[in-house]
Amino acid sequence: MTIEFHRTGPGPLSPDATEHMVRMRDGVHLATDVYLPAGDVTPGPTVLTRLPYDKTGEYTFMPRVAAWFTARGYRVVVQDVRGKFRSEGETLLFVNEAYDGYDTIEWITHQQWSDGVVGMWGDSYYGYTQWAAASSAHPALRAMVPRVTGTRLGELPVPAPGERTHDVEMSIHRFYPLSMFHDRDILEWELDWTRRPLADAVEEFFQAVGSRSPSYDLWFPHPVKLRRFPAGSPFDAPAVPVLLTIGWWDNCAPWQWSDYRELTQRPAWLQNTFLLLEAIDHENNSHFNPAAPRNSSWMDRYLTPAAEFFDVFLRGNAATIPRVRWQLANSGDTALRSAQIWPPAGVRVTQLHPHPDRTLLLNPASSPTEETWTHDASSPVQSPVRDPFSFLAESPDERDLATHPDVLSFTAAPVTEPLDLAGPITLTATVGSDGPEMDLFARLADVAPDGATHLIARGQQTILDPGRAFEVRIDLGQIGYRLHPGHALRLTLASSDAPEFVPVPGTGEHRWLAATTKPNHQHVLLGGPAGCRLAITVR
Known part of the structure; x- marks a missing residue:
């Protein structure tokens, strides 16, 4: 079979930028564009973005982003990371970003247009480069806005020593x-x-x-643990004001929530951490308007929170930034609500219990029973979207998922008044399998009166050697979501979601090396003290 591929090289240089080849400490030069405010020759604060997707390419439209920031008086520096597009050096994920970030910030501070104050901004991998730079502790880095990212972004999942999940x-x-x-x-x-x-x-x-x-x-096949932060963990570096932007439907959100939990355990970082929780996916499509064109109004929504943050922490403006701002999806109201903590004050946790009759009730079944399903990697449960990074652009109706023979589905009674979910959702279950390895996928959805079913939250775990009974806790993430009267919650359990996730072959072999598959028979315990239970956080 012939593999066909399409190669995309660097886009044309922006006429609004001056390109420099900035020298790193080992002699490698990185391609760096500088955008300056029109008619402003005085030194001022700089917004730095380091990314691997082409500093002048259409995908990240950085010249437009730079024009937006320079119109507000910021100097903007955009750099191709090492080994990408116009930059020199080896193309290698993650390992060079800490010191390359430090050296780039150092170069900025010596430019005549710089006042020695730097902030960093960007999504995904160019959110990760901010954390890498923070780990190097350059004193000129005064604020950062890592969006839809995480310090463990893209980290290949392997069990910790002694762990079975x-x-x-x-x-x-x-x-x-x-x-x-x-x-x-x-x-x-x-x-x-x-x-x-x-x-x-x-x-x-x-x-x-x-x-x-x-x-x-x-x-591949045996992962080498990369030295992402050779200067030390960013959480051990001096705290920098940070605005974490997390999307309710971002498939990379678990990494950012993991960072937030870590930050809350560090007093200095906790005092400098701010949350912006939006009803978006990884590609910044909004739940409220998923087909919105990337026009000026979209750019304002995308960039204004960062500019307001930089105005305070780079320029010293006296404005107050709320500690937490969050959107309530499906409410019809795009406004950002403010809170001092997350989850917001006044929430409570409610438990729902799956029953053998496929209902989801407040009380567990009195007698324990096992419900079974079959996982077959040769015919897995299909992922509902083609591009999980743009989940909201497709926003699929998932009603058919409940009809699959290899999926268990449990539906609650329709609510009679609005139900606001605001906080974490977790599933605790005792499961088993006759296979050597088991994946458990849990999805919580909103079922409309006409049967239309749309995802609210999801989570998944791999269990090694599950045996007859293994208790697993699945984090379905965090959500701000309104369930309207007449709508119902539905929980589905399955053992595949392909091709977004690589299915377990059922043979115990490496998922990428297995030549054959073997069906596995799975079960979950319902009812009794060890029965499956879903914890939702409601206002």
């Missing part, structure tokens, strides 16, 4: 270094997830391209 492997984990981080360019191609072994298609891709991906080879 870990995160489920996403297809993007190993595919990212085969597309975005294979070499300097972006390589777009389709992997056939029905072929086995999956690794064979990767080798065919390498032959077609004529080169290998160093990042993929470091992670």
